[in-house]
Amino acid sequence: MTPRLSRCLDGLTLAGLALEGDRRAIARLLTLVENGHPEGQIALARLFSQTGRAHIVGFTGSTGVGKSTLVNRVAVEFRQRVPSLAVVAVDPTSPFSGGALLGDRLRMRDLMDDPAVFIRSMASRGHPGGIAHATRDVVTVLDALGYPVILVETVGAGQVQVDIARLAHTVVLVEAPGMGDDVQMLKAGLMEIADVIVVNKADRPEARQTMSALRAALREATRTVPAGAVRPLAAEYAPPTAGQGPGPTPQASEEVAPWAVPIVEASALEGWGVDAVVDAITAHRHHLEAANTWQSLHLQRAQDEVAGWLQRYVQILVERCVGTERLGAAADAVVRRDCDPASAARELVDVLLECLRSGELDRAGTL
């Protein structure tokens, strides 16, 4: 029998095997990365040069609108057009037990017999943004392994779970008839990050009202979305307004018209309208490339990620150099009203700088 790969914890070995197409190695690598294991980070560093090629498509929307069923159908349709495909499906972790029931595979049975499709379920593990903390890293691994399209299904999301907009190139907002009136559409959040809107279950009689409410909300959004509100490039995604004059000027390219968010009707269960969904997703990718937004998105994300890591490392430096004792002492001083919180923190910054200057950190261990 083949040696048990699940015992393998060597990030570089796994990365090598995964690049050769060993699916056990891929699965194991995703686990390491998901667990934040140091070997996972080593593998990510090894694989990173291979990334940046995949089209990352996020699917978001409320619980029960049919995201998993739609992702299943979209994946099948996509497979007619691309050689392989990966799905990352995120479900919520219980805040009480820390456990999770990951049921998205339940509706993805059409993909199970296709060896060119890799499906991975993830628990949100307490991360509130609609995807897990490690979802980006999992997607990075799949990107490096050459999956040209990666579909990411978020936790059945409410109005503020917009993290997917910082991960995906194309965000598909899935709606269903009867999920709320037009006031819901006016609320901030998901509507603002959608690149493609799908009205699923469109065979239902209320679908017509949902469509018109969405159209009205989109028209409204064109006038009101402040550039950079959710996503720095939001202005470029704003659809043109019929008869309202020109929308916000795209920064990248003069000749490419701003992206008009399409609203597509579909019934994932019955299987119609899905090709139009895939067409819209593909058109959006072409638009990103034509308008040079693909590159600027990547630049923006790279900045976000480096800044994110920098913050984490600064956090560690603070923990190591300042420590809980000094922090506690500062808090005591604040409680005694000897010092205000901001001044106390500034004194601790001096402690941090002194620590860095003295080289004490080397003794405390490297990052």
Add this chain to the structure above:
Amino acid sequence: MGRKIRVLIAKPGLDGHDRGAKVVARALRDAGMEVIYTGLRQTPVMVAEAALQEDVDVVGLSILSGAHMALVPRIMEELAHRGIGDLPVFVGGIVPQDEALLLKQMGVQEVFGPGTDTRTIITYIRKAAGSGSFDATTQPLP
């Protein structure tokens, strides 16, 4: 973050009785595990693929149709075929004692019949997951 026990709960074959599988899946969730629930009517290939892609620590098969002697060997074969034949596998359902012995000879670690306390299953899985896969002492990066 660190490590979580990941368990596949699958219902292979033509068997619509998923109450038991759901009760177990929920109990495992409440015990802090991540449960990948595949739903009804899975083929042996689907079960093995899910076990592979999800990198689970333990595989649980719920079979109440009486077809365990036909399904389990094929699932064990498909797992072995994918190089994960050493994954701990347990079966839940209605299995006569002599056949439970045969299943164990095929490599099934435990057979849980009706009335099994979910705590027994949780204890078994924690032990099985600990014996296989990687140790729980992994230090997550910040």
